[in-house]
Amino acid sequence: MIVSDLSLGYFEESILEDISFKVQSHLCVLGDNGSGKSTLARALCGLLHYKGSIKIDNQELANIPSKERAKLISYIPSKMESFEQFTTVEDFVLLGRYPYKESFKDYTKEDKELVARTLQELGISELNRHTLHELSSGQQQLTLIAQALSGESKLLIFDEPTANLDPKNTALFVQEFKKLRQNYQTILITHDIQLASYFNDPVLFIQDAKAELFETDFFNTQKLTQAYGINFKKEDTLIGISYE
Amino acid sequence: MSKLLLWTSLILITLLSPFAGTVILDYNSLFESGSLSQRIFLELRLPRILLAFAVGGTLALAGLLFQTLFRNSLMTPFTLGVSGGAVLGAGVAIKLGLTLILGISAVSLFGFMGALFTVILLILLSRYLKRAEQESLLLLGIALSFFYTSALMVIFYLSSFTETATIMRFTMGSLSIVGYESVIISSAIALVLLGVLWLKRFELQILAISDEQASLKGINTTRLSYLFLIITSLAIGIIVSLTGPIGFIGLIIPHMIRRIYKRSVSKLIFPVFLLGGFFLLACDTLARYLSSGSEIPIGVITALIGGPFFIYLIISKQK
Numbered sequence A: 001m002i003v004s005d006l007s008l009g010y011f012e013e014s015i016l017e018d019i020s021f022k023v024q025s026h027l028c029v030l031g032d033n034g035s036g037k038s039t040l041a042r043a044l045c046g047l048l049h050y051k052g053s054i055k056i057d058n059q060e061l062a063n064i065p066s067k068e069r070a071k072l073i074s075y076i077p078s079k080m081e082s083f084e085q086f087t088t089v090e091d092f093v094l095l096g097r098y099p100y101k102e103s104f105k106d107y108t109k110e111d112k113e114l115v116a117r118t119l120q121e122l123g124i125s126e127l128n129r130h131t132l133h134e135l136s137s138g139q140q141q142l143t144l145i146a147q148a149l150s151g152e153s154k155l156l157i158f159d160e161p162t163a164n165l166d167p168k169n170t171a172l173f174v175q176e177f178k179k180l181r182q183n184y185q186t187i188l189i190t191h192d193i194q195l196a197s198y199f200n201d202p203v204l205f206i207q208d209a210k211a212e213l214f215e216t217d218f219f220n221t222q223k224l225t226q227a228y229g230i231n232f233k234k235e236d237t238l239i240g241i242s243y244e
Numbered sequence B: 001m002s003k004l005l006l007w008t009s010l011i012l013i014t015l016l017s018p019f020a021g022t023v024i025l026d027y028n029s030l031f032e033s034g035s036l037s038q039r040i041f042l043e044l045r046l047p048r049i050l051l052a053f054a055v056g057g058t059l060a061l062a063g064l065l066f067q068t069l070f071r072n073s074l075m076t077p078f079t080l081g082v083s084g085g086a087v088l089g090a091g092v093a094i095k096l097g098l099t100l101i102l103g104i105s106a107v108s109l110f111g112f113m114g115a116l117f118t119v120i121l122l123i124l125l126s127r128y129l130k131r132a133e134q135e136s137l138l139l140l141g142i143a144l145s146f147f148y149t150s151a152l153m154v155i156f157y158l159s160s161f162t163e164t165a166t167i168m169r170f171t172m173g174s175l176s177i178v179g180y181e182s183v184i185i186s187s188a189i190a191l192v193l194l195g196v197l198w199l200k201r202f203e204l205q206i207l208a209i210s211d212e213q214a215s216l217k218g219i220n221t222t223r224l225s226y227l228f229l230i231i232t233s234l235a236i237g238i239i240v241s242l243t244g245p246i247g248f249i250g251l252i253i254p255h256m257i258r259r260i261y262k263r264s265v266s267k268l269i270f271p272v273f274l275l276g277g278f279f280l281l282a283c284d285t286l287a288r289y290l291s292s293g294s295e296i297p298i299g300v301i302t303a304l305i306g307g308p309f310f311i312y313l314i315i316s317k318q319k
Helices: A037-044 A066-072 A089-100 A109-121 A137-150 A167-183 A193-199 A221-228 B002-019 B036-070 B082-095 B106-126 B131-158 B161-171 B181-199 B201-209 B211-216 B221-243 B249-261 B269-290 B298-318
Strands: A002-010 A013-022 A026-031 A051-056 A073-076 A155-159 A185-189 A203-207 A210-214
Touching (some): A037 A155, A037 A185, A066 A073, A073 A137, A089 B201, A167 A193, B036 B201, B036 B221, B082 B131, B181 B221, B249 B269, B269 B298
Parallel strands (some): A026 A185
Antiparallel strands (some): A002 A051, A203 A210
């Protein structure tokens, strides 16, 4: 994915201006609350009108038909949102196959088998008949990931995946995320400095509608302090989750 | 078990239905061609049963669709004033003495215009609401309903005694027909609504989960919502102009089906349609059993059953 001179805004209000970056394999997006990270994510999924250029596989995102676009990019929101009370995990994950489904027809046997395999790989097969509302936050996160994986896209965009997770589920998420990184390109949007520094990917730091790309070396106290405007320190006495 | 009981009793009522009414049919002469009983059966009772079924099913489906699109079980064409708009439109056509416009029934056309006008108005007004203020849309609908009622009062005020009586009878709702014209029209509109929902059931399922999910999967949510809203306006407008407003079906039936089946919306389309049809038929059968001489309007029956039932639903949900 290659982004150049991207500007985004709602109505007259400008949210992001002239952003350029490339996603080679993995990218981490950092920035303050309300700095426009989620807006960027929505734009990269093709949900917003934009100025500038977003190219994926050498095609301009805005020119890709919406179903084809859905096959290329998967978005994993931080929280499961469902207004429908009785959607089961299986039904929900099956929606990942929607862009591949023929109009008016039911999902095929292959679709359903793929979903079953994906649930198995993520270790949540036994949840397939449960409704979304019965799941814990960690299980909801895995279900969202399962849906994204069943879509077989190359690029996965994670929007604050650990924001609603307890330490145990965070550790579980990181294990899954590590495995996924071997087969998929990822964009990780997060506030979790520990998580971000662990993977040490190139960082896109967003502030005041501008973005700066740090290919390497972002995660040292000096850079972080400079970027966020608060003090960072590195001490052995601080406790964090072990991701090993 | 409760499912079996429900459907069996509804089918039994359907079988008994032709024999309810002021004239008691004679079984023996039912199959004699040209007999009075047979004529009553074929020209009055049977069309009425078919009409009740198509109308009930359509109203229930329209309710399900509105509840899904607006994500609130109180949002139905009836509560949002869409039926009210259709009634007003039809009332205007009756007052003006219009019968046919371009070969289409003027009452139906005005009914559809009234329904469509209301839906467009709601869409435009809802743009001024924030996402979290969905409930305000309900208040807008209620405000519109009051407005329409008052406007209808003005028409009453301006009308002659006979016009007033016609419009008044119309607003109470009635399934009393002779022959098959209304049956054909209402069945056609029921099939169109059922067909569109069936073909778009997977899109509806995603839309029911969230707009975001639908957009991410490549669905044009705005276009899809408009398609659903226009089809529903058409259905409501035409149905209301045929039978007058019949309330509560769109509210209660999807509620009941959700409680019984506990499935996602794409799997509720046929059960909602069937229960809506059977329910209105049962109400109409009851109306015919109870009536002696002049008939109790069907809208009155559905509201009398629907009101308390709905209160029960809301209270039992709290436990």
